[in-house]
Amino acid sequence: MMTETISLGSSAEDLEDRESRLHAAIDVCDPAPLLMSLVHATGDTTLLDEFAPRLTISEPGNHYRTGTRPTTPPGQYPDDVVADIRARAHELLTPDADDRLGVPDPELFLRMATVATSERVDEEFVPILREQAGFVLSERCVPVTRKPTPEFSVIVIGAGIVGINAAIKLGEAGFTYRVFEARDEIGGTWSRNTYPGAAVDTPSHYYSYSFELNPGWSKYYPTGTEYQKYLKGVVDTYGIAENISFRTRVQSARWLDDQHVWEVTVESADGTREVHRAKAVVTALGMLNSPNIPDVEGMHTFGGTIVHTAEWDENLDLTGKRVVVLGTGCTSVQVVASIVDRVESLDVVVRSPHWIVPEKAVVNEVPDGEKWALAHLPRYHEWFRLRSYWFASDNLYVMPRIDPEWAKTHFSASPANEMVLQTALNHLHANFPDRPDLVEKLTPDFRPYSKRIIKDPGFYAALTRDHVTLHRASFREVTPEGVITTEGEFVPADVIVLATGFKLEFTTSIDVVGTGGRTLAEQWKGGDDPRAYLGIQVSGFPNLFVTAGPNSAPNHGAGHNILSEEHVHYIVECLQYLVENGHEAMDVRQDVLEQYNRKVDEALDKTVWVHPGAETNGYYRNSEGRAVVPCPWRLVDYWTLLRAPNPEHFEFSDPAPADGREGPS
Template structure:
């Protein structure tokens, strides 16, 4: 064994005596070769394997695979066939009959970087190492503010919402020792995945990444999980961490008012019976998400329709579509999922689309996770962590250039840059491959904006559905609804038994709740009725001490990855801020107005270089407010934003010191 690294015990692996040899051999023959090679290195401690196989790979700079997509080069991260065969052969030799518990643990950063380089076949700079270690699940998030004082019993926190971020906040607040209560207006946890029950509802981020970095799940049945499966995952996490005793379901937060005198928030809640009460808390965390209220279009006559009108976010599971004439309004992610799922049930299906999205092929969207892959994820040491790392790597900052504008290129091209052009040509080719024999339909499906100006949609079978004889696409919107159908803005009348509104959500951030800060102004007023939301780091707003807004303005990871990384970044920052207050004997923190203004000036400057704001590329979408400002996308790389949120920056904040220590705090400190 060369370049051996000392072994530790890996709790997630089974020892050789309990390993099913047939299952192991089947996994080796079928699972992904890159994480398999990394697992071999962990089992043997032999870094010579890294050099041996790494020397046979072509290592590229992240993002360059978009420039070679039409060449004979392998896609980024794909190993040559001879390398794959040799890895599998070596795995049989080294793993069958081996002890899978005494393995190399998490290696030093420099070794980890080398392993990540070989695992991805790309350059992995040192700045990414801490992020990858955390987000791939090798380590839990590391506390930055020194912890010398335990949170006092009276330092309580209210979390609003029990979706993916609210659950995360509850776990991390509890682990840090803070008292907390989560209020959830709905009847169960899950947020988006409790609300969206429409046919075909699914996550459009890979399941093995779109999950908590500290709660990896080897049992995903789909590479892109359905809504019900994701909801089950969240429920299992809630049960594992015994969160239900801290969650108040069917309880709506009506308002929150800052009391300067006692430096606390007074939070008014309404329970299922309509009873109003008030709770007090030192800090409030809004985990409502930015898209939480169904967007019901204002169409004349909608209330006169004799059939059934249903928004996808208010789906009735008892709705029977068999043999019905159905109209679907919209062509975003939700619409394509619904259409692909109901096409075999309905008598006729009319899809009404005002503005189509760029749609790209993604075979894994509808693929099941093979049993051999699930076995490897569950049993091979560190295989899961490396599988997740690759899933994150190729869906994150590799994509950062795609929505960014090259002014010289954009001056003479429809696309925004050479990289953006690769996405455009991929989507155009997919259209051509599907509808070459129907140029009229292809024209209707072709957007008039650059890729990424709206969300890129991965096709779950939408294009195939549109080719069915009983399906029609209409490039229009609703002009009016009558008792028996819809008249479109193009003058067509479409008969219907059921109208499905796949029209998404209103962009609300936290303004649906009446939140009043220290100067008597509400958050809705400060944000111009929610039209111009601006926050420091996407989390804090001047004049609202100890209020933390998750999924806040300009924090959406719109170039890649998923909401889960934003959730973990922001929750980490919140816990660090609260601990900083305790460590420094402060009661509250607020953002300096000049720091808020400076941060948002940098945000706007960076966004000016993207398709969301650059002249010639703008398009109406929920990414932008009515004035045309991009209020959703985060302009930074994921690694940049992650780094910004490691700990509070005192120079940007103001503090109110604790003048009278409570008995509980004194007891803890002594």
């Protein structure tokens, strides 16, 4: 084993100050990525053999997956092992830095990932982990021997997390592009949701682009404001703002069969309309955009203020007000926990409660020492991110899946599903030991994961306050003075907060017309039955790429960021394939689309999303009970499917020859 002192690079900081920061960081940072950082700094891989049998931990992903109860508290390592790693770091690391190891080769990476997670990591996970942890950029799969011409242009609709990513990657691949954004700023969800307490419920060190890591997150789960700041920083770093047309709404997109182009009509804020043409269109609208405003009698008569969380008025002062909140999803619990100390009274009206689990890190700030480690220790950030991803991804794949034998005699779907159920029930009973009425009102009647699992930001604690009342009901009527619930109870109010989510829309808010004049809305039955190949492409709509489309959401784990990167990577690969092979357009075959969706439905039929109780799961299912949102595959499987297009699944259009006739495909 190497025992020499290792230098860690240069810095303008005073050496003594940096030494102090280094040792303070070692004392607080996560021991697993710290060990990996030691391996990088020293190049000494025998550290892996030394600590592999000792660095054991009971992680949520482990006992959830196996259905066994942990023998030690989740998230804790043996104290003596932690002390040994820290002592070794104090001994070997000095404050001017170097990464001797570099990016580990796949074999070594697999060894390191196994030690870093204290779990078995199979070889199939190595490519996705190397990319998603930030060790390598997304690797191009289609050969790049020809550059796209300026005429091969792309229109991107929306400048949220997917649209920003698309702009960056299209530009890097040499494609001419233009982004149209209806709002006056980037950010999508995070420019729209500015309600009190708005925050991301995926760990901040993972919920970000793998190619643009941020060591400066203030919390382990970022606020909406901080995440929006991150996205703006990305836009500035890559200089894409000049290619974004703000306050410009796309009205329609029509495919011109004879010219193999999309004709896109946009309208600016002053009502001016323009028509643009592009070889391809990428919709980056997400699926939840239009606020879901409940149709309640008397809403227009209310004498106070009614506000939807997606249309928050920054000037609204809730201090000393009587506030009624409708809803109990992720948004509602964040609002309630955030405003409880400001209001005179708070009434929370709950139609269907969610399963809520404890998560201390939701409100925890990142210590300065951890930030320093993320910014300065060799590869510490990448390994920290890898662990954030690992324990929130395919470890959780089993959660919504039904074990038929178990489900015959249990309310839960499987032993793993039972663990989530018990965790949520224990949290519920622990918060309301003397309030069986609240326990009853807050106990869902469906299996865990039928709806999104919520991490408690202080919602249960807020409900114990004397000035807070929970109603298991909905709104029957709104009067000038308040609300009458479906239980017949009158609740006086000054402010009504609608935390009622969004309407589910997969691009159908835009008039999209494909070959033969058929609209996307018609093909998807008004948006109620959307079906796409890989969740991205639809037969009859050449060169149209619907990001975050039907059955693409990673509902068992991870976050929208991985979906963004998967879809954008696939789109660039498709466009490059067209360029390389001299094609102008690609259209997925109808039989391929149908076969893919049969497999999707078969896989989803084994999940809680389509079984008894799932009818209460809100936007996951359509009017006929089909699950249209969740992706049925593991993240690693879906990521692998999207590495490159399969030419056999498409019909291609080539440029017309000189005589005007269309060329062969």
